[in-house]
């Protein structure tokens with residue numbers, strides 16, 4: 276399959292380059308040139324995660340990986356999950372389900388895509404006898420999931436930037452206690468957006484153009500692709516008996532996960548009614564879906580740090596669709612956004628696309644209240660991000676009782692035990708693997724929010 280950039284759809288590259296590069300040289304994001312939607316016919320016999328993952332991923336990878344190799348890559352990627360179903364569904368009410376995405380090695384949904392990306396990197400590097408340096412920014416969960424996926428790999432050095440004091444202690448320790456010489460953690464005295472800005476700048480810096488840099492942020496197409504799987508899997512399980520239109524409530528920051536849900540609906544023809552965008556008080560996307568104005572404001576620290584993001588990178592991919600795949604127009608709008616920090620879409624532009632979404636912004640008080648209510652009602656402890664999505668589901672269901680909603684559970688509550696403690700007066704039980712994480716020695720560099728400092732540090736340590 277051929278891929279093209281949102282900012283120039285006249286040039287094409289293959290899946291291998293897309294997955295290794297992450298971000299296009301023109302600053303745009305990669306997308307398939309054609310979707311081959313007619314290929315997506317899922318037989319009801321194939322209701323297991325790996326078969327569905329294979330059908331979807333195989334279509335997007337094309338001929339460059341053989342079926343046997345791809346099946347093995349997928350198998351390896353999901354063996355470390357603590358649930359046989361990989362992403363199990365729990366039914367809470369007739370019309371409300373919980374999709375648990377946190378059974379991977381680092382306890383957040385990021386593992387589903389990053390385990391696969393790690394194995395794909397490894398496959399391509401071994402095949403070509405090559406080495407790369409992964410550079411990534413994290414608001415908390417991407418970092419640990421990426422480190423876990425590539426630690427001890429001799430063909431890879433990995434540099435993860437996180438905002439100091441803006442990730443939970445558990446999240447930081449998950450990264451900084453990884454003992455492997457190919458791992459470099461960098462704490463930046465700034466916000467996640469600052470970290471992401473530095474990473475993007477590094478990828479577009481002339482001095483580093485020749486370096487073998489790869490990205491693991493959700494700007495990497497491979498992550499989006501892998502996340503489509505659980506939407507389809509969930510729809511198929513719920514619809515085994517009767518067909519319903521299902522809406523998914525997605526705790527949203529960088530818009531990768533929600534965008535994958537949108538693709539499941541719009542390109543793979545899954546029976547999905549709405550993608551419900553649930554943001555915390557950093558509500559740039561909520562404001563956009565309500566008003567058509569995408570306007571950056573300051574980042575606020577909340578009890579859902581993985582969503583403390585203002586600039587949602589994957590928004591550009593949706594914009595490309597909204598602009599009828601006119602990459603010149605996207606380039607113009609994004610360049611303008613970079614200088615003005617705002618853009619707007621005229622009312623009724625591609626209403627069908629915008630109508631696929633419904634958005635809510637949930638404040639911190641409500642988030643804690645939902646953790647408490649769900650614990651009392653179902654004896655289930657939600658992590659705060661999941662609670663943001665759950666709160667949005669409840670608001671949505673209030674007006675649409677006859678609909679079926681799936682709330683995405685994006686992290687294990689142990690990752691955010693302070694918020695849980697505040698909500699229900701006790702901490703969630705730590706999974707065995709992490710019992711001693713608060714005693715392990717941490718290793719990380721702290722740098723000022725300064726592009727040159729970070730660049731120098733990275734260039735000194737690359738392969």
Ligand SMILES: *Cc1c(COP(=O)(O)O)cnc(C)c1O
Pocket residue numbers: 383384385415416417493526527528529530531532533581582660661685686
């Ligand atoms: C990353 C993350 C999100 C946000 O996902 P995006 O794809 O960035 O929108 C939500 N919840 C948790 C727990 C996360 O780690």
